[in-house]
Amino acid sequence: MTVREQWDLDDQRRQARAMQLAWAQALEISRDPGEIESILAHDEMTIRAVLGRNGVTVSESVVGTGEPAIRYYTAREIAAMTSAEPSWIWRAFAAREAITEIDGRIKAAGKTTLALYLVGALLEGELFLGYPTAKTKVVYLTEQQPGPFRAALASASLEQREDELRVVFRRDMAEIAWAELMARVAADALRDGFGLIVVDTLGKLSGIRDENDAAQAAAAMAPLQDAAHDGLAVIVIRHERKGGGEVGESGRGSSAFSGDADVILQLRRPEGNQPRTRRVIESLSRYSSTPEKIVVELTAEGYVLLGEAEAVALADGVRIVSALIGGGFERNEFGPTLDELVEASELSRPTVQRALKELQHRQQLSVSGKGVKGDPKRYRLQEKDSALTNGLLGRNEWNGAP
Numbered sequence: 001m002t003v004r005e006q007w008d009l010d011d012q013r014r015q016a017r018a019m020q021l022a023w024a025q026a027l028e029i030s031r032d033p034g035e036i037e038s039i040l041a042h043d044e045m046t047i048r049a050v051l052g053r054n055g056v057t058v059s060e061s062v063v064g065t066g067e068p069a070i071r072y073y074t075a076r077e078i079a080a081m082t083s084a085e086p087s088w089i090w091r092a093f094a095a096r097e098a099i100t101e102i103d104g105r106i107k108a109a110g111k112t113t114l115a116l117y118l119v120g121a122l123l124e125g126e127l128f129l130g131y132p133t134a135k136t137k138v139v140y141l142t143e144q145q146p147g148p149f150r151a152a153l154a155s156a157s158l159e160q161r162e163d164e165l166r167v168v169f170r171r172d173m174a175e176i177a178w179a180e181l182m183a184r185v186a187a188d189a190l191r192d193g194f195g196l197i198v199v200d201t202l203g204k205l206s207g208i209r210d211e212n213d214a215a216q217a218a219a220a221m222a223p224l225q226d227a228a229h230d231g232l233a234v235i236v237i238r239h240e241r242k243g244g245g246e247v248g249e250s251g252r253g254s255s256a257f258s259g260d261a262d263v264i265l266q267l268r269r270p271e272g273n274q275p276r277t278r279r280v281i282e283s284l285s286r287y288s289s290t291p292e293k294i295v296v297e298l299t300a301e302g303y304v305l306l307g308e309a310e311a312v313a314l315a316d317g318v319r320i321v322s323a324l325i326g327g328g329f330e331r332n333e334f335g336p337t338l339d340e341l342v343e344a345s346e347l348s349r350p351t352v353q354r355a356l357k358e359l360q361h362r363q364q365l366s367v368s369g370k371g372v373k374g375d376p377k378r379y380r381l382q383e384k385d386s387a388l389t390n391g392l393l394g395r396n397e398w399n400g401a402p
Contacts, residue, residue, distance in 0.1 A: 009259070089122060089195055089233045091131045092289045093263060096195065099224055099234045101258055103251045104267035105244075110279060110298070111237050111267055112144075115198055116156035117303050118235075122196060123164055129296055130305035136195035136233070137164045139185055143204040145169070156302075166194070170205055178206045182223030189232055197227055200237040203252065211253025221260040236261065244268075248284040262286045270295065271348075274316070278306070317355030320345050322364075326381045334368045335380035 073081075086095035094100040104111040121128035125135030142149050146169060153159045173181050182197075189197060203211050206220035224234050241252040247266040251258050258264055264284040269276075277298040283290045295312040296303050306312045324344050325335055336344070341352050356379060359365040369377040 086287060087134075088132075089134045089136050090118060090128060091133070092287065092291065093131065093265065093283075094118075094196070094233050094235060095262075095287075096231050096233045097228050098262040098286075099221075099228050099236060099260060100263040100265065101236045101238060101251065101261035102265045102267060103238050103240050103247075103258075105240045108269065109240070109267040112142075112152055112200055113155065113298070114267060114279075114303065115140075115200060115235065115237060116152055116158060117298075119165065119196075119198070120156050120158055120302070123158075123161065129294070129303055134195070137166075137193060138196045138198060139166045139168065139189050139194050140198045140200065141168045141170075141173075141185070141205055142200050143170045144200075145171070173205070178220065179223045182227060186223075186227035186230060186232060189227075190230060194232075196233045196235065197224075198235045198237070199224065202236045202238055202257070211257075214254045214256040217254035217256035218260070221257060225260060240266075240268075247282040258284075263290055313351055314354055314358060317345075317347055317351045318358050320347060321352060321355040322359065322381065325365075325379055335378040337369075337376040337378055339376075341379070 086098060088095045102111050102115065118128050118133075119138050119140065120126075122133050122136045122138060125133055127133065144152070149167070149169070150159060153161075158165060168185065176184075185197060188194075199205055202220060208216040208220050210216055221236075224236060228234050236257075238251045238253075238257060240250045244250050248258050248264050249255070250266055251264075263286065266282045268280055268282075270278055270280050275297065279296050279298075280293060281296060282293045291308065294308060295306040297306055307315075321341055324341060338349070338352060338356070341356075342349050345352060347355075356365065359379075359381075360367070364382055366380050366382055367377055368380075369375050371377040
């Protein structure tokens with residue numbers, strides 16, 4: 001079953017629950033004891049009178065049959081009872097009444113680091129990765145021990161936070177069943193004005209024995225769905241499977257986990273010769289406002305957004321290729337070939353080609369050679385654009401925009 005098929009099943013389950021709640025609410029619209037008794041007895045005339053008085057349309061097939069009525073919603077009613085935009089706590093990525101999943105490799109992607117920096121932004125209502133947040137108190141469930149987690153808190157400048165950030169350790173939840181634990185955490189969060197629950201990581205904390213078992217995966221996600229249904233935002237962190245995979249398919253275990261999520265974020269290191277502090281975030285989302293792929297970088301001040309992935313790759317390519325050409329290739333006085341640039345830069349061939357095309361478009365590049373065997377094209381920077389000083393790539397240092 002694909003993630004989208006799982007989402008469809010999830011939607012059907014939520015709709016069924018909404019219909020049940022609507023029926024229960026219909027029974028509460030009258031305070032007349034005799035009328036309520038007639039409604040509970042499924043008396044057709046009373047049901048029609050009470051629901052008709054409130055503008056409710058009831059399924060013809062179930063009135064008077066002893067079965068609960070199916071509540072049908074019109075498109076206009078749905079528009080009236082919901083908002084056009086989700087109640088974002090982190091715009092485009094995490095919202096109340098929704099589950100966001102973050103996947104990444106174990107101890108390599110930086111899932112917890114990203115989550116804690118997000119928590120810091122939420123506690124202050126500050127921008128995170130260039131997107132607005134809503135000031136929100138947070139409950140954080142962690143599989144880590146207090147010592148290592150304190151270090152993680154310190155790295156995100158959170159170690160002095162007070163009750164606006166509550167942490168629950170795995171060691172303290174061992175005696176409580178997962179469904180009961182989440183029900184209690186969600187109830188406490190709603191009572192005390194908290195808006196987000198973070199579960200890091202779901203596999204460990206939920207206590208399931210086989211992550212590949214769809215039934216166990218669904219049971220682990222059900223309490224989180226209930227918390228979201230009650231109006232909380234939920235972020236679930238999961239480890240990536242050994243073989244990785246596309247966003248939505250890379251999480252370890254059954255696809256039922258991701259099927260119940262509304263936004264899936266895959267956090268990974270970029271390919272090629274990239275800084276170790278850089279990460280690519282790919283997404284699969286129910287919401288059109290969620291960007292498909294962005295590139296971020298961890299700095300001394302926290303995570304910063306570098307931009308859309310293709311734009312960042314092009315900028316990096318231009319910078320590196322410019323430095324290589326401007327640094328001077330000793331192999332030929334007319335400059336390097338495409339193959340030489342690919343070999344020296346450790347970038348993909350298409351990335352180097354796009355960089356060269358961009359430099360030509362900016363009229364910063366001169367080209368010699370016919371581009372045939374024995375006479376390949378060679379590239380040199382125009383003299384006025386050779387803005388390099390010593391240091392970059394072991395020889396020179398870039399001293400300006402590409």
